[in-house]
Amino acid sequence: xxxxxxxxxxxxxxxxxxxxxxxxxxxxxxxxxxxxxxxxxxxxxxxxxxxxxxxxxxxxxxxxxxxxxxxxxxxxxxxxxxxxxxxxxxxxxxxxxxxxxxxxxxxxxxxxxxxxxxxxxxxxxxxxxxxxxxxxxxxxxxxxxxxxxxxxxxxxxxxx
Ligand code: FES
Numbered sequence: 001x002x003x004x005x006x007x008x009x010x011x012x013x014x015x016x017x018x019x020x021x022x023x024x025x026x027x028x029x030x031x032x033x034x035x036x037x038x039x040x041x042x043x044x045x046x047x048x049x050x051x052x053x054x055x056x057x058x059x060x061x062x063x064x065x066x067x068x069x070x071x072x073x074x075x076x077x078x079x080x081x082x083x084x085x086x087x088x089x090x091x092x093x094x095x096x097x098x099x100x101x102x103x104x105x106x107x108x109x110x111x112x113x114x115x116x117x118x119x120x121x122x123x124x125x126x127x128x129x130x131x132x133x134x135x136x137x138x139x140x141x142x143x144x145x146x147x148x149x150x151x152x153x154x155x156x157x158x159x160x
């Protein structure tokens with residue numbers, strides 16, 4: 001699980017990440033990627049510390065962190081649930097599966113549950129159309145998912 005951020009380790013981890021890239025602020029993407037690997041996401045405090053140590057304006061650091069899809073500014077759940085909403089899956093009812101997941105988890109697509117167990121997302125075609133509706137949980141594919149199966153699927157992951 002991601003490291004808990006304290007002021008001390010923020011300072012130190014930012015310093016170490018910068019050092020890995022020759023203290024070169026032009027390597028900002030790699031620096032942020034390393035820090036996201038440690039914390040799981042890029043918090044406001046972390047971005048401020050990066051700005052302070054690199055002397056790059058905070059607005060610029062934010063711009064980079066929000067421009068690239070690989071970065072997330074919100075904490076993520078232990079399990080990422082992706083519901084394919086591509087055409088084939090849509091036709092086979094993926095939206096009903098998504099609605100059921102939103103109900104069971106109590107979050108909307110794009111959000112993370114308060115207990116940080118699940119992040120719910122939608123994705124476009126993942127190339128497994130024949131299996132639609134497709135749901136992917138931390139990289140594991142589930143095919144022909146029905147709304148009725150959602151509750152037991154979530155229960156299975158909660159109990160791991
Ligand atoms: S549309 Fe869902 S896998 Fe292709």
